[in-house]
Amino acid sequence: MKVSYCSKTDLGLKHPINSDALGDKKTKNGHVFVVADGSPVDANGSFAARLAVQSILDFFEREIFDNVFIGINHAFQFANEQVYRASILEEGLKGIFVSVAVVLVREEGVYYAHIGNSRVYLKSEGNLKRLTTDHGYLDVQLYPSNDVDYSKPVVKLPKALGNTPSISPSVCQAKLDVAAGDVLILCTHGITKVVDDQSIDNKVEYANINSNILELVDAAKGKSAPENVTLQLIAITEGNVQKRMIPASSVQQNRVLDSTTIPESPVTQEQINLFNKISLDRKKTIKFGSVILAVFLLIWFVFRQPHDDTDKVLDDAGEIITKDTTNQHQDLEELMEYEKPKKAEKEEEEEDDETEVIEEETTDVEPADETDVEESVTPKEEPTTSKVSEKKEDKKKEDKDSKKEDKKKEDKKAKSGKSKSHTVKSGNTINGLAAEYGVKPEAIRKANNLTDDKIEIGQQLTIPQ
Numbered sequence: 001m002k003v004s005y006c007s008k009t010d011l012g013l014k015h016p017i018n019s020d021a022l023g024d025k026k027t028k029n030g031h032v033f034v035v036a037d038g039s040p041v042d043a044n045g046s047f048a049a050r051l052a053v054q055s056i057l058d059f060f061e062r063e064i065f066d067n068v069f070i071g072i073n074h075a076f077q078f079a080n081e082q083v084y085r086a087s088i089l090e091e092g093l094k095g096i097f098v099s100v101a102v103v104l105v106r107e108e109g110v111y112y113a114h115i116g117n118s119r120v121y122l123k124s125e126g127n128l129k130r131l132t133t134d135h136g137y138l139d140v141q142l143y144p145s146n147d148v149d150y151s152k153p154v155v156k157l158p159k160a161l162g163n164t165p166s167i168s169p170s171v172c173q174a175k176l177d178v179a180a181g182d183v184l185i186l187c188t189h190g191i192t193k194v195v196d197d198q199s200i201d202n203k204v205e206y207a208n209i210n211s212n213i214l215e216l217v218d219a220a221k222g223k224s225a226p227e228n229v230t231l232q233l234i235a236i237t238e239g240n241v242q243k244r245m246i247p248a249s250s251v252q253q254n255r256v257l258d259s260t261t262i263p264e265s266p267v268t269q270e271q272i273n274l275f276n277k278i279s280l281d282r283k284k285t286i287k288f289g290s291v292i293l294a295v296f297l298l299i300w301f302v303f304r305q306p307h308d309d310t311d312k313v314l315d316d317a318g319e320i321i322t323k324d325t326t327n328q329h330q331d332l333e334e335l336m337e338y339e340k341p342k343k344a345e346k347e348e349e350e351e352d353d354e355t356e357v358i359e360e361e362t363t364d365v366e367p368a369d370e371t372d373v374e375e376s377v378t379p380k381e382e383p384t385t386s387k388v389s390e391k392k393e394d395k396k397k398e399d400k401d402s403k404k405e406d407k408k409k410e411d412k413k414a415k416s417g418k419s420k421s422h423t424v425k426s427g428n429t430i431n432g433l434a435a436e437y438g439v440k441p442e443a444i445r446k447a448n449n450l451t452d453d454k455i456e457i458g459q460q461l462t463i464p465q
Helices: 043-062 068-089 197-203 206-222 268-303 330-363 370-376 379-417 430-437 441-447
Strands: 002-010 020-027 030-039 097-106 109-115 119-124 127-130 183-187 229-238 312-314 320-322 420-423 460-463
Touching: 002 020, 002 206, 020 043, 020 229, 030 043, 030 183, 030 229, 043 068, 043 097, 068 097, 068 109, 097 119, 097 183, 097 229, 109 119, 119 197, 127 197, 183 206, 197 206, 206 229, 420 430, 430 441, 430 460, 441 460
Parallel strands: none
Antiparallel strands: 002 229, 020 030, 030 097, 097 109, 119 127, 119 183, 183 229, 312 320, 420 460
């Protein structure tokens, strides 16, 4: 699709500052055309309008839209965010708002959208059609007499850029099919306030858009237009449908841009600095949000509750056994059974040490004098003394063995006193009984002299505790 276009903005007859803005740009998503009408008509309104136009053009250049309709809506949302933030950060910008109209020309067709009372028209086959509906209404007649006081606000806009943090722009429901010879018209309220649709239709022709745009501006000024006027005329030289054949050479190719000199605003540099500040604040906000999210994730990772599997253990066969949590002394009993063998070993070692001490004492007895031994002991009595010592040693061994046997009996009695008897029923297994009574399977096998896990129904099993 190919187009030829021209643009113009004018101060009007009353205001020294133009609060309108316009722009166009060939972007990744197509050729974008924008007109904006800032309010109030002063330096702040001018800054707001230019900020809106630049934001929309930049957004279309960022990335290719997967969905054109959603992309256009997001472009309006982005521009609104910039204008609204500016009105909050800068004291003098409070109360500003902007009306915007956008046309996007692509290979497959034309898309359009608007917010406020800036309009989009299409002239096709000699007929003018308004594509947008104003988001506001007039308090006076469309063509007031010359004695009307234009200083009073006559237009109420419930929807515009900068009014609220979020907006709902009107976006076309489907692409617009155009043919060679069609003309698209974008204009601000300064034109439509004093020039009716019929006059616009009469003054716009496909082959003379450059002269037509000047005629429309002069018509608005001839009506004593108090407001700024801004227009963009887009002639379709090659459309996406072929209604009729019109040579492209019949359309004037030169472009008129802002022929009227507009005085510079005295706060232009300050407003430029504010625009840069808004972009910087946006980056800071994104970074701050990223840091907050990272801290939140770190806290969640540190303090999250791990999954608790402490109530499940594995037996020797690798099967999961659930502990009896109702028995609060289960772990204590298991610990006591584990400590018993250690105590028995310590007692045996102590007994061995006592016997060694006794032997040392016997060896340390001082021998009697040789004369006394010769007189009191005869040769026949020597073997009797060795027998006595042997008997003493045998008696010590017997006492030691008897102590060990008594201790083993006591241990067996203690164990037998803590054991239970269980009659094997259908479905009982060693592992199942171990889980039921809270003991280890090997303890049941050991108490019943079992070499494997085979048991029979009716069999009496001793369950150690």
